[in-house]
Amino acid sequence: MTANLSETLTLLLIEDDDGDAFLVEELLKEAEAPPRTSWARSLREAKEKLNEHIQCVLVDLTLPDANRLQALEEVLKLAPHAAVLVLTGLRDVHVGVAAVQAGAQDYLVKQDIDARLLARAIRYAMERKRADLAHLALVQAELQAKENARLESALLPAALLRTEAIEHVTRYLPGSGGTLAGDFFDTVQTPDGSVHVVIGDVCGHGPDEAALGVALRIAWRTLVLAGRTDETMLRTLDALLRAERKAPEIFTTLCTATIAPDLRYARMRVVGHPPPVLVRDGHVEVVCDTPSGPPLGIFPDVEWRVIDVPLGEEWTMMLYTDGLIEAAVGEPGGEIGVDGLVELVRAHGDIDLDRLITHVGTLSDDLAVVLLRRRRG
Structure with missing residues (x-):
């Protein structure tokens, strides 16, 4: 049974292991609407490919040029509007939890990934990111409204x-x-x-x-x-x-x-x-x-x-x-x-x-x- 992604996404995979990257790309191809996927083997390559068109990022935290959460911090800074999922190994589940606390939308254990789980995780991450951005916009609007009201009362x-x-x-x-x-x-x-x-x-x-x-x-x-x-x-x-x-x-x-x-x-x-x-x-x-x-x-x-x-x-x-x-x-x-x-x-x-x-x-x-x-x- 094919996995279901409700929309065609532009996705960046940041993974230094060729085998893991190949597996993820093959699983993504099974989606009903496979995302447009690009691949970066390091954080340096990712910086060159991250732009406003990237909607979702899958990032491994064991990159050759980044230490654990450093890669996540850079991705969040360079693509603040993208949904981010962290890829971890069985031994690094606690790092995945820390990544979510640091701003990632979710984490996936590589050994547990299948097409259905991957599609569902991406869809969930996208919806959570939309909710996060909507909440942020609401908070900013409320703060601006309060500031405007304070200034208007003085004007x-x-x-x-x-x-x-x-x-x-x-x-x-x-x-x-x-x-x-x-x-x-x-x-x-x-x-x-x-x-x-x-x-x-x-x-x-x-x-x-x-x-x-x-x-x-x-x-x-x-x-x-x-x-x-x-x-x-x-x-x-x-x-x-x-x-x-x-x-x-x-x-x-x-x-x-x-x-x-x-x-x-x-x-x-x-x-x-x-x-x-x-x-x-x-x-x-x-x-x-x-x-x-x-x-x-x-x-x-x-x-x-x-x-x-x-x-x-x-x-x-x-x-x-x-x-x-x-x-x-x-x-x-x-x-x-x-x-x-x-x-x-x-x-x-x-x-x-x-x-x-x-x-x-x-x-x-x-x-x-x-x-x-x-x-x-």
Whole structure:
């Protein structure tokens, strides 16, 4: 009766004994779907043949150029995605057990091998390797999710806001790539009643950029609470960015706003960032046509001009990162853009974040939004 291997495999046999190697190859030929087999007589030869196409390895632990588990360690290192079975003699059964403990999927005693046993052992090793890899991927995904959650909680904190005269709403959506980005925001009300808001975006994606965003946000909150909300704040954030970034080409855009205690006036700095959208007296507009200056981390000794914004009695202001205006819409390659965002708000009559986001297409980048609204009354 022929042995059964459920799929055609690419297999490497590492065996220095010609007779044993011939026996194993003959037994493999009896399988229903014989594997594509190559043979190495030493660890040196095996290193030349091990690659990403090898799915299973049968390795003898008594090679001329490797001492017992040394061969296994090298195989596991060179072919981490391959299933590995160890071949042992009757006297080395304990070595086979140690090999499984070291990372092999199973071991076989040469004197006990027949076609059926060999096929079953290979099939079992393949399934066990798949399970091991799936478990490893799950653990890595869980660790990444926990790290992302920790970073996101630091990037997107609870607002320090005492007044009930302002409605404060935030949203954060990850981009289609699923990689954590450096978008951050914060809102703080100081003892004089002023409301300070920031939203920013560190260029790039990944934990380094996210960690840098956390550092910038915490620094911003610290400076606001210390009363440093003028040009000194931006210069300090610029210095921090230059000191902490991993590469000199990394920059950060941001937008800051300080709303006066009477909530009728704001002073803003748009630092290479998309301009906020403002709804007041029924009119929808962007706060400024040109930014206050370039992003942080590009030019030294920059001055960022202040933008004075009258708000009035009733208004809605939306600060956002470029993930919102770069969302895909319409034909392939099309983006919403600032003008398209303004038109969407006009069509809705006001800014409803949930409704607005449902009209946004596929996100290529993370999207962060802070909305502040003051009702007359």
